[in-house]
Amino acid sequence: MFEVLATDPASKARRGRLTTAHGVVETPVFMPVGTQGAVKTLHPDELRLLGTEIVLGNTYHLWLRPGEDVIRLLGGLHAFCAWDRPILTDSGGFQVWSLARIRKINEEGVKFQNHLDGTPMLLSPEKSMEIQAALGSDIAMLFDECPPYPCERDYAEQSTALTTRWAERCKSWHAERAGEFFPRPGERQPATTKPTGQNGITVKRQLLFGIVQGSTYADLREQSARDLSALDFDGYAIGGVSVGEPEAEMFRAIEHSEPFLPPHKPRYAMGLGTPPQMLEMIARGVDMFDCVHPTRSARHGLAFTPDGPIHIKNAEFEKDPAPLTGDCHPHLAPFSRAYLRHLYKAGEILALRLLSFHNLDFYLRLMRGAREAIEAGTFSDFRAAFCERYQTNRVP
RNA sequence: GGGUAGGUACCGAAGUGGUCAAACGGGGCAGACUGUAAAUCUGCUGGCUUACGCCUACGAAGGUUCGAAUCCUUCCCUGCCCA
Numbered sequence: 001m002f003e004v005l006a007t008d009p010a011s012k013a014r015r016g017r018l019t020t021a022h023g024v025v026e027t028p029v030f031m032p033v034g035t036q037g038a039v040k041t042l043h044p045d046e047l048r049l050l051g052t053e054i055v056l057g058n059t060y061h062l063w064l065r066p067g068e069d070v071i072r073l074l075g076g077l078h079a080f081c082a083w084d085r086p087i088l089t090d091s092g093g094f095q096v097w098s099l100a101r102i103r104k105i106n107e108e109g110v111k112f113q114n115h116l117d118g119t120p121m122l123l124s125p126e127k128s129m130e131i132q133a134a135l136g137s138d139i140a141m142l143f144d145e146c147p148p149y150p151c152e153r154d155y156a157e158q159s160t161a162l163t164t165r166w167a168e169r170c171k172s173w174h175a176e177r178a179g180e181f182f183p184r185p186g187e188r189q190p191a192t193t194k195p196t197g198q199n200g201i202t203v204k205r206q207l208l209f210g211i212v213q214g215s216t217y218a219d220l221r222e223q224s225a226r227d228l229s230a231l232d233f234d235g236y237a238i239g240g241v242s243v244g245e246p247e248a249e250m251f252r253a254i255e256h257s258e259p260f261l262p263p264h265k266p267r268y269a270m271g272l273g274t275p276p277q278m279l280e281m282i283a284r285g286v287d288m289f290d291c292v293h294p295t296r297s298a299r300h301g302l303a304f305t306p307d308g309p310i311h312i313k314n315a316e317f318e319k320d321p322a323p324l325t326g327d328c329h330p331h332l333a334p335f336s337r338a339y340l341r342h343l344y345k346a347g348e349i350l351a352l353r354l355l356s357f358h359n360l361d362f363y364l365r366l367m368r369g370a371r372e373a374i375e376a377g378t379f380s381d382f383r384a385a386f387c388e389r390y391q392t393n394r395v396p
Numbered sequence: 397g398g399g400u401a402g403g404u405a406c407c408g409a410a411g412u413g414g415u416c417a418a419a420c421g422g423g424g425c426a427g428a429c430u431g432u433a434a435a436u437c438u439g440c441u442g443g444c445u446u447a448c449g450c451c452u453a454c455g456a457a458g459g460u461u462c463g464a465a466u467c468c469u470u471c472c473c474u475g476c477c478c479a
Binding site for chain 1: 424425426427428429430431432433434435436437
């Protein structure tokens, strides 16, 4: 399922290949976020044009609307949103943390009122697994409890233990029942489009990833990583990051978890990060990322460039004839900064689409660059050069 | 020509004696955004000043008053109605 193809001599960076039911994912990889079954503003053709290998969907949001039954009836999430490449679904644990107003966590699961109409609901490990199986994602995330930052030691300890117990329940349910949903009875084998490479491996089941918690406590991170490793998941995420903690804590969360995860399984840093952060994470042994930053920031007028992000709405670009970057994607190359600024300020939807496309291109290209650098054994130079330019040469 | 309603900051629009450099929108300028309740949110927006503060300002000019965007006089301009 996951092969490590090359490693960087000067860091923990790995070049890998993850095989799922809907195709191969080359790592390190960035996964655009498509919470409600859509990467906001973009057509699947555009995602393919970008070379997107895998996208995210969200259990919580799709459960509430339109409901997993609807999606199952329409042929599963891939068919529903016309995306034939891999999909990873997040379990809903994060949403329970981030938006459910009134929530009560107990051993069984989380009781809360949903954000749409306040209906009382219960999300449990089994329910999350069931929804994800019904959606038919290639990778399901286990249902965890994402503690806030900062987090008291006592709470973190209990929360981490709970996540581990839930992990066992997720695994049991998944092992016993996911097959009823996935692969879907009668579903024809997906016409897998393998973005790069072919490895002859076929996967006919939904993969399941564990999520390491432990907040900012090194020993809890270690314990969590060890406990989850013992459960033998297909991959391991590091959770409880991107919840408002300082960047240093984010890196420490990785450093405290990674050594205790099996080296032959993919590692996924949930919800991260900025371009330099991702390279730092790769150097610490992370293989997979997802983040709303490139797409949300795009909708707010931020465009990524090798010299750092720029606010396209700023007056300095009013008459700037240059494209966003010197080596723009051909899809974006015809457009000047002045035009993009105009579109944004005029409230034209096209601005949001073009900037989303551009930012994802920037992220995906950064990952391709990292992969090539790891293969070439030059990742450390690549990382240093990128970060140096990104952070110091802010040029309009 | 007569009547009538008005002229407030970049625009629209409140305010009708002191707490007004003037509410609120828009526009403009800047910032934030990390497992997406986000095409969202925040700050600034007369001049000088780090600030205290000072200066200039509610069509124009005079006046009343301790004090005027607010009251009085005249003038200029605009909308509408009548001739």
